[in-house]
Amino acid sequence: MSEHSVSVAIIGGGFSGIAAAKKLHEAGTSFLVLEARERLGGRVFTKQFDQGYYLDFGGQWIGPTQDWMYELCHELDVNYFETYNQGKNILNLGEKLKTYRGTIPKLDLFSLLNLDWLIRKLEKLARQIDPKAPWNHPKAKEWDSQHLDEFLRKHSKTSACYKVIRVGCETIFACDPDQVSLLHGLFYIRSGTSLDCLINVKGGAQEHRIKGGMQTLVEAMAKPFLNQIRLESPVTTISYTHSGVTILGKGFSVYADKVILAVPPPLLAQISFSPALPSQKLQLLHNYPMGRVAKCFMIYEMPFWRELGFSGQSVSDDKTPFQTLYDCSPADASKGILMGFVVGSRAEQFFFLEKNDRKVKMEAILTRYFGEKAKEAIEYQEFSMIDEAWSKGCYAALMQPHAWTDFQDAYRSPLPPLYFAGTEAATKWHGYIEGAVLAGESAAMEILAAIHHD
Structure with missing residues (x-):
C-alpha cells in the first residue's frame, strides 16, 4: 500500500x-x-478520435461574465472561438417546422408576447434573489414548495408558449421542470447573470468554445x-x-x-x-x-448546413428526442458536427432504444431539417453522463x-x-x-x- x-x-x-x-x-x-x-x-470530457476530430462529451462552452474562465484561457495561452451562430434556426413545434433568426422562435403574436412576458417575469423575480442566501427571500418558502413547472404552466396562456419555455428550461437545468423548485430556478437564473444570458449563444453562456476541446x-x-x-x-x-x-x-x-x-x-x-x-x-x-443529460453527435466531412443558410441550431417540443441542436464543428470547419441535447425524461426514453436505432432516429430528424445530405454522415457518437460512473449525471445536482x-x-x-x-x-x-x-x-x-x- x-x-x-x-x-x-x-x-x-x-x-x-x-x-x-x-x-x-x-x-x-x-x-x-x-x-x-x-x-x-x-464532468468535462473531450475525446479525441483517430479520424482527426474531437468531441466534447461534457461541458464545452464559456460566455460573458464567466470572467475566471477567460482569465484562465489568457493566462495559459489556451485559445477559444465563437460558436457558429449564423443563418436560420429551426423550430419544430407540433411536428411543423419553422425557421427564425435570433434567440426567440417564431410563434403566433399572442404566444410570442406571452413568451416575452414570461421570460421577463422570471428575470424580474430572479433579480430579487440573493444567490448567497436564496432562502432569505420573503417568499422563499412559497417558491420552494412549488415546482418550476407549476409556474410555467400557470403563466403560459398558450400551448406554444409553454412548449418553448419548457424546452428552454429543460436545456438550462438538465431536467424536466417538475424536478426542481421555482426557488431553485430563480436562484440558478440569478447565479448565471440572467435568463437571457443562459439561453443565448451570442452574448450568452454558449458564445465561445475552446480550441481542441474544453x-x-x-x-x-x-x-x-x-x-x-x-x-x-x-x-x-x-x-x-x-x-x-x-x-x-x-x-x-x-x-x-x-x-x-x-x-x-x-x-x-x-x-x-x-x-x-x-x-x-x-x-x-x-x-x-444529478441532472440527466446525454449528447448525440452526427459527424460529416463538412458543415453542409451552413451552405444552405442554417446555423445548425434547433428547438423542438417532445415530438423528437432532442430539445436542442447546436453546430459543434471545430474552429476550422475541417469536419461538420451537429450535437443534440437529450435531457430529462426524453433522455430516459431515447436511451431505451438500441444504439443503431438512436442513430437512425437522429439521421431521420436531421434529414427532415437539412435535407438529403444529412444521410451522408461518416460517424455517429453519443455519450450519457447519466451512465458515467464517476459523474452520475450532469450538469449539476x-x-x-x-x-x-x-x-x-x-x-x-x-x-x-x-x-x-x-x-x-x-x-x-x-x-x-x-x-x-x-x-x-x-x-x-x-x-x-x-x-x-x-
Missing part, C-alpha cells in the same frame, strides 16, 4: 479540484489530488503539478478529527491536515465518513439527484422542492478540516464550469487563511 502525507488532499480532479490545486501550488502548499477516473476533467484547459491548468495528481484512485473512507484527516482507497492511504471534497454530491454520499457527516448534510446528499429552505447552505458549509467544492458549492455560475472554478478557488483560499491563522 502506498502512503502519502500532505498538507491538503483534494478529492476530485475536475475543474474545481484542479482550480483548488492551482491556488495551493501557487501558494507553495503541499497537496495531492486523488481522481477516480483515468483522466482529468470530471479538457485542454483543465490539462493546461494541471501541467505544473502533474506529479501531485494520482489518477484511478477512488476514495472509499475518510476519517477526520480537528487535527487531521486519513483518506483510504484501494492500495493507498493519505494523511492530510485538511481535505477539499470536489466530487459530485451522489459520489460524496458513497464515501464512508468517520465520524458521520452532520445530519443536515447527509439528508441533503441523499436527496440531491438539483435542489428539490423544499431543499433550499430546509437545508440552506448545508452543502457548501465547511466542516474543518473538511471543505466542500464543486460547482454545487458555487453561488455564482452554479452548475457551470465557471462555478466549479470559483468554488475550488474559494475552498483553497479558506484553507490557506486557516493555515496562516494556525
Whole structure:
C-alpha cells in the first residue's frame, strides 16, 4: 500500500479540484489530488478520435461574465472561438417546422408576447434573489414548495408558449421542470447573470468554445503539478478529527491536515465518513439527484448546413428526442458536427432504444431539417453522463422542492478540516464550469487563511 502525507488532499480532479490545486501550488502548499477516473476533467470530457476530430462529451462552452474562465484561457495561452451562430434556426413545434433568426422562435403574436412576458417575469423575480442566501427571500418558502413547472404552466396562456419555455428550461437545468423548485430556478437564473444570458449563444453562456476541446484547459491548468495528481484512485473512507484527516482507497492511504471534497454530491454520499457527516448534510446528499443529460453527435466531412443558410441550431417540443441542436464543428470547419441535447425524461426514453436505432432516429430528424445530405454522415457518437460512473449525471445536482429552505447552505458549509467544492458549492455560475472554478478557488483560499491563522 502506498502512503502519502500532505498538507491538503483534494478529492476530485475536475475543474474545481484542479482550480483548488492551482491556488495551493501557487501558494507553495503541499497537496495531492486523488481522481477516480483515468483522466482529468470530471464532468468535462473531450475525446479525441483517430479520424482527426474531437468531441466534447461534457461541458464545452464559456460566455460573458464567466470572467475566471477567460482569465484562465489568457493566462495559459489556451485559445477559444465563437460558436457558429449564423443563418436560420429551426423550430419544430407540433411536428411543423419553422425557421427564425435570433434567440426567440417564431410563434403566433399572442404566444410570442406571452413568451416575452414570461421570460421577463422570471428575470424580474430572479433579480430579487440573493444567490448567497436564496432562502432569505420573503417568499422563499412559497417558491420552494412549488415546482418550476407549476409556474410555467400557470403563466403560459398558450400551448406554444409553454412548449418553448419548457424546452428552454429543460436545456438550462438538465431536467424536466417538475424536478426542481421555482426557488431553485430563480436562484440558478440569478447565479448565471440572467435568463437571457443562459439561453443565448451570442452574448450568452454558449458564445465561445475552446480550441481542441474544453479538457485542454483543465490539462493546461494541471501541467505544473502533474506529479501531485494520482489518477484511478477512488476514495472509499475518510476519517477526520480537528487535527487531521486519513483518506483510504484501494492500495493507498493519505494523511492530510485538511481535505477539499470536489466530487459530485451522489459520489460524496458513497464515501464512508468517520465520524458521520452532520445530519443536515447527509439528508441533503441523499436527496440531491444529478441532472440527466446525454449528447448525440452526427459527424460529416463538412458543415453542409451552413451552405444552405442554417446555423445548425434547433428547438423542438417532445415530438423528437432532442430539445436542442447546436453546430459543434471545430474552429476550422475541417469536419461538420451537429450535437443534440437529450435531457430529462426524453433522455430516459431515447436511451431505451438500441444504439443503431438512436442513430437512425437522429439521421431521420436531421434529414427532415437539412435535407438529403444529412444521410451522408461518416460517424455517429453519443455519450450519457447519466451512465458515467464517476459523474452520475450532469450538469449539476438539483435542489428539490423544499431543499433550499430546509437545508440552506448545508452543502457548501465547511466542516474543518473538511471543505466542500464543486460547482454545487458555487453561488455564482452554479452548475457551470465557471462555478466549479470559483468554488475550488474559494475552498483553497479558506484553507490557506486557516493555515496562516494556525
